[in-house]
Amino acid sequence: MAAPKKGRRSSGSQGRPGRALVAILVAIVALTAGMFISGHTKPRLGIDLAGGTSFTLEAKNQPGKPNAINSDNMNTAVNIIERRVNGLGVTEAEVQTQGDKHIIVNIPKGMNAKQARQQVGTxxxxxxxxxxxxxxxxxxxxxxxxxxxxxxxxxxxxxxxxxxxxxxxxxxxxxxxxxxxxxxxxxxxxxxxxxxxxxxxxxxxxxxxxxxxxxxxxxxxxxxxxxxxxxxxxxxxxxxxxxxxxxxxxxxxxxxxxxxxxxxxxxxxxxxxxxxxxxxxxxxxxxxxxxxxxxxxxxxxxxxxxxxxxxxxxxxxxxxxxxxxxxxxxxxxxxxxxxxxxxxxxxxxxxxxxxxxxxxxxxxxxxxxxxxVLSYGALPLSFDIADETTVSAALGGEQLQAGLVAGAIGLALVVLYLVVYYRGLALVAIASLGVSAVLTYTIMVLLGPGIGFALNLPAVCGAIVAIGITADSFIVYFERIRDEIREGRSLRPAVARGWPRARRTILVSDFVSFLAAAVLYIVTVGKVQGFAFTLGLTTLLDIVVVFLFTKPLMTILARRKFFASGHPWSGLDPRRLGAKPPLRRGRRTTPPAPADPKEA
Known part of the structure; x- marks a missing residue:
């Protein structure tokens, strides 16, 4: 009697998947409520999507300092100008060098661009x-x-x-x-x-x-x-x-x-x-x-x-x-x-x-x-405003629309492949993608007023790339379950045994993706950081969704007759997967010796 209890307890640690599903449901409700309470229901857009003002500062030599224009002074000037602009609350401004003696400052629409220009220009x-x-x-x-x-x-x-x-x-x-x-x-x-x-x-x-x-x-x-x-x-x-x-x-x-x-x-x-x-x-x-x-x-x-x-x-x-x-x-x-x-x-x-x-x-x-002015007024170089332009959101809007269309086509192809190949399991993948999308959207909206995050075209690209990363995690888990079924196990032990192997693979894959995003965010500037930030964020959310939604949902579905019996449309049909005969728990008997030793 002790052995069955121990077995039940080991499966019981994963046998309460409802708690995980309730936890992620509460998180979704809380994020959505916070989004509406804050009054922000749409992400803040960057200058390429919302429009704004862009001006170019050109460094000039000062009297008595003919060699003042160098990379160190330019980087110092960028840091000071960025702090000066952020001190005005223009948290979405982009400040970066271009060439040897130019600094580009982008002020998104809706920010106090006039006031920023007055102080950045000085x-x-x-x-x-x-x-x-x-x-x-x-x-x-x-x-x-x-x-x-x-x-x-x-x-x-x-x-x-x-x-x-x-x-x-x-x-x-x-x-x-x-x-x-x-x-x-x-x-x-x-x-x-x-x-x-x-x-x-x-x-x-x-x-x-x-x-x-x-x-x-x-x-x-x-x-x-x-x-x-x-x-x-x-x-x-x-x-x-x-x-x-x-x-x-x-x-x-x-x-x-x-x-x-x-x-x-x-x-x-x-x-x-x-x-x-x-x-x-x-x-x-x-x-x-x-x-x-x-x-x-x-x-x-x-x-x-x-x-x-x-x-x-x-x-x-x-x-x-x-x-x-x-x-x-x-x-x-x-x-x-x-x-x-x-x-x-x-x-x-x-x-x-x-x-x-x-x-x-x-x-x-x-x-x-x-x-x-007193804090950030002393720059190592003097600058002239060489160019000032107003950026229209029309071009960025067209590019965004094209990107969203491309993302929708890619997502439709992914869903079509999942339905054809995984059949019933495709519903789990689609539901997981939906949860990931809701979490990503609400967090991006809240990060706008929270830390000044702005959604630009590279950030949208990072979110689209993340669809493939998230879908890959589901596929890894599904294939581990199907491998266990091919070994002759039923669905419930297959879900339990396939998870530890899939978990290691998913964690290693997501760690590599997050590390690449972190390095890209550190070593780059400007809009590329938006891509890296979104990629890193969606990678972390992929782990959350797989652990708190996909795995518990599979545990619940494994108890349902449609999936547990291996229905042909469940995606887990043992015959279609080429499963071995079921493993027997009884004692194995030694086959009888051949009658003719010579033939043996």
Whole structure:
């Protein structure tokens, strides 16, 4: 009696296939419900299927760096641009090199392509430059010397420098000076720079004596030569920033200047124009920046900056010098691609390599933009947008339709072959393919908002290729069962004995496919990664379907008379398979000896 119980227990481990079927049914229901709850019932499409914007960045040599265009700098630039775009939430963007000096950026339709272009297009180095003076963005009359700005009594300041915020070693220095009440105050949110809980430098009292600070500092910002000062004032007077074309010209000229040169530049909206001194802190000195909500400092969004070790020393030195100046010379401009992005004010030296920028009009969006620029603004190369095109989804749609037609024809041929060759077993294969298709579709839909997965043409190709991989797993299992039947076993033990052999083969085959997909995903870029990702995903789902659906379903069908009796249309007819006579469990008898030894 013990032997039968043991035998039943060994078959009972696979004799409860309903649990596996319930598990995969629950998984399908949960994924489908999650798809509808999230509000996404269709996969996100890539740029080749949905359309979008594509532009080409061309690297250019910088002054003093004739050999800067190399593979290392290009790869670094690709990584920074990709992080810069992803920082805007454009998770479907494709950034990759093309040739020796071009980078292709593809922004799918529906993403914030305009905002991404503004930040990706600003690909020159990021600089922190001291402000000498500024005035209205329109054409103005030149001033004879910049001395008017040194005394803080420039006619064109109109109090704007005061409202841009202030830097201090203590959080209490947050009050807005009286100059901010000027009626010319703009709504721009440039912010103030404030050290995060750091003590003030010992020299801020020097600001109380303008005469002690103006004369020595005036020799350093930007040039002591009067002819150069007059030239800068003339350039400032002639500069016009009111139209995008004017700002583009000014930006190109300012971006071409060396960090050690003084420049004239426009701000982003063209309302003001600046004379800026030489840069002593660059974007490479910024370790990282983040947009956070300051709940302890009175509320509001701020930008926190962390500098590198050497950058923190430069920052402390520069802010210490700026703090001794009168407005607007106590401001520094954050200049990206020759354009003033922000110009906060400094009142005290900021030490420790940490600072924060805030402002009365700061919100989550503009602080996130500023933090993104500060984090990813320093590229090892400068780029021009050589080409910008709008990609239509018409061509991709036609290719997708052709691919789906080809996939449908291939699937129909596979089903026809299964019906002709496996007959009743074809129903198991078709049902398994259907389960695999439902799982693949729902997971792809959920991966869109989850990790930013986009379905492109190569990804569709990977899904079609996976049909063959999935069908191959079923065929391996079916053939193992049929081999056992050919050995003379009935269907139930054939299903049980054929599974371990088929399982090993399926696992090895799927492991090889998944390994190939993983290697392809790692070593390739762009759309080929979509193919590799889909191939790897469907390979994993093949294992899930075979283990949790195909095998349990075969175990249940083996108990049904139609399959267990070997019906001719079941695909498991012993006579058609050429099965041996059934194995007998009785004791074998020794055949009688031949009557004639000679004949034997």
């Amino acid at each position: 690909t020159a180095q990021l600089y922190f430059r001291p402000v000498v003076t500024y005035t209205d963005g329109k054409k103005t009359e030149p001033t004879p010397t910049p001395s008017a700005t040194e005394s803080g009594k420039g006619k064109n300041d109109k109090g704007k420098g005061d409202e841009k915020g202030k830097a201090s070693g203590t959080p209490t220095a947050t009050s807005t000076p009286s100059g901010s009440s000027s009626p010319s105050a703009s709504g721009s949110s440039q912010g103030r720079a404030v050290s995060e809980g750091l003590k003030a430098d010992k020299t801020p009292t020097a600001t109380q004596s303008p005469s002690a600070t103006q004369s020595p500092k005036a020799t350093k910002t930007p040039k002591s030569d009067s002819s150069k000062s007059d030239d800068l004032n003339k350039q400032l007077a002639d500069l016009v920033c009111t139209t995008p074309a004017d700002r583009a010209k000014a930006r190109e000229k300012a971006a071409a200047a060396k960090p050690s040169d003084s420049i004239v530049a426009c701000d982003r909206d063209g309302s003001r124009k600046f004379i800026l001194g030489p840069s002593e802190v660059e974007g490479t000195d910024v370790k990282d920046a983040a947009s956070v909500y300051d709940s302890q400092g009175g509320g509001g969004w701020i930008v926190q900056l962390n500098f590198t070790g050497s950058g923190g020393k430069k920052w402390a030195k520069v802010t210490g010098e700026l703090a001794t100046q009168q407005p607007p010379r106590n401001q520094f401009a954050i200049v990206l691609d020759g354009e003033v992005y922000s110009d906060p004010r400094v009142d005290e030296s900021i030490v420790g390599g940490r600072a924060q920028i805030s402002g009365p009009d700061f919100d989550q969006k503009n602080t996130a933009d500023l933090a993104n």
